[in-house]
Every structure is written in C-alpha cells, then in structure tokens.
Amino acid sequence: MILYLDTSALVKLYAAEPGRMQTCRAVNRADLVATSLLANVETRAAFARKNRMRQLSDAELERSRHAFEIVQDDGKPLSMQYLNDIENGRCGAPPDYVLKQLAKVLRVERDLLYFRAGRIPPDLQKRLVSDARAVATFAAFRDALRPRQNKS
Secondary structure (H helix, E strand, O other), X not given: OEEEOOHHHHHHHHOOOOOHHHHHHHHHHOOEEEOOHHHHHHXXXXXXXXXXXXXXXXXXXXXXXXXXXXXXXXXXXXXHHHHHHHHOOOOOOOOHHHHHHHHHHHOOOHHHHHHHHOOOOHHHHOOOOOHHHHHHHHHHHHHHHOOOOOOO
16 A cells, blocks of 8 residues: 655654654554655644744654654654654664764764664675684774773
C-alpha cells in the first residue's frame, strides 16, 4: 500500500497530537510513504509554530527537527520512540545508514557515532589486514584510550 502523508500527518509522527498512534501504525503498515515537497517546509513551520505556542519546548523542537531529517533505508521516517530508544540504550546499535544520517544531522564525526555504538565503520570492515596487524591495531587503540597517570 502507498500512503500519502500531508503536513498534519507528518507532524503527528514527531509531536504528541491526537491521532499520533494511528498515523504511526499506518506508516508501519505501508509499503511506501509519500508526501509533497511543500510538506517539508510546512512541517518545519508547524514545529516552529508549536514551539512559539509553547506546545514544544526548545529541546523538543530540536529533537523533532533532527528526527524529521532522518529517514529509514526504505524511505519511511524514523519514529521519535526509536530515536529515544537509541539515545537511552534500549535497542542495539542502529544500522549504518542511520548512523550516517545522525552524524550529518547532529553535525558530529561519523567515527564518533561508530565508536559510541561499539561498531567498526564499514570502510574499515572491508580492509584486508593480517590477524597480527588487527590485534596490534586494537592494542594501540586501547593504549591510546587508557587514562594517563600524572607523574609527580
């Protein structure tokens, strides 16, 4: 099924509003989710309006904006609940495409997110190195992260 979301439905995915659960269920059941280009601008404006009306705090506004910019590999938007679960360690490390998008949206180095997720970046996974070199590299990495002791 192809699901078309107008601006009011898009906002429901990111802000607590009546009909939010029904909209989330419809998105999860859909094979494809579509919207108009204009809805992108309108949704951002709706977030700002909700913030001005004190329906969204400044922190919630930023979270909504960030979440709105991140989509799943199949084009479906990520839910705020999933992002909250990632942030609070209630689910495993997100897939590569999510880490890449999060790094872009949050303006942080992608390697930092891979480190925090306990993962090796894909460009390093594909390198052919000897077992000895891999062991030596991880030993050097551990040594670099070891707390320094002050010598007095």
